[in-house]
Amino acid sequence: MLGFVYVVLGLALFLMGLEMALFPLGESMAEQLTALDFLFGQGEAIPVQVPWHEYYWVYLFAAAIGFSTTIAEPSLIAVAIKANQVSGNTISVNGLRIAVALGVAIGIALGSYRIVAGDPLHYYILVGYVVVVVQTYFAPKTIVPLAYDSGGVTTSTVTVPIVTALGLGLASTVPGRNPLLDGFGLIAFASLFPMITVMAYAQLSVWQTRRQAEAAERRKDNAL
Structure with missing residues (x-):
């Protein structure tokens, strides 16, 4: 009973923290990064329509936010530790965390570009899942379920509030965008791209292992 009370109290405080801190933080960051004075400098000529590449600080910041929040995600740490234990240390804890964090960073940066450019969301998601399906065919079968789960564990307590606030802040400050x-949609990107990067990480690991084995075989043949 006492544990249940602690859970309810913790969730209530967490929701209060979202409303009072994280959501305003994300919105203020988006406002500052998209301010015309920040993009062009004070006294500079400002074009009528700001091109998408002028928002490069937004993309860099979005990638940094995606990477840092994912690395600190407790659920990802727990899954990475379990995957390492079950695989007999074959799957590196830090390697998996970095692969997932890179996927989230790429996804959030691309999602921020989509908001700035105003492109339809479904085009990106459709192409992304086509890539996932193709990778599923070629990736090591042992990594595929973990890669699929990696997309879900990233969207948890740390990542979701900040990323959501960033997306809403961007859509509210970029001219012509509807919040x-x-x-x-940024959460969809954050869930999709870790699947791609984790399978790519496994494919690169297999390729590197194969190269090392072939190099060792060649050295053995040369020695004979």
Whole structure:
């Protein structure tokens, strides 16, 4: 009973923290990064329509936020430790965490570009899942379920509030964007791209192992 009370109290405080700290933080970051004075400098000529590449600080910051929040995600740490134990240390804890964090960083940066450019969301998601299906065919079968789960564990307590606030803040400050239509969708990118990067990490590991084995075989043949 006492544990249940602690859970309810913790969730209530967590939700209060979201409303009072994380959501305003994400919105203020988006406002500052998209301010015309920040993009062009004070006294500079400002074009009528700001091109997408002028928001490069937004993309860099979004990637940094995605990477850092994912590395600190407790659920990802737990899954990485379990995967390492079950695989007999074959799957590196830090390697998996970095692969997932890179996927989230790429996804959040690309999602931020989508908000700035105003492109339809479904085009990106459709192409992304086509890549996932193709990778599933070629990736080591032992990594595929873990890669699919990696997309889910990233969207947890740390990542979701900041990323959501960033998306809504961008859609509210970039001219011509609708917060309801364009502000959401970053979480979909954060769930999709870790699947791609984790399978790519496994494919690169297999390729590197194969190269090392072939090099060792060649050295053995040369010695004979």
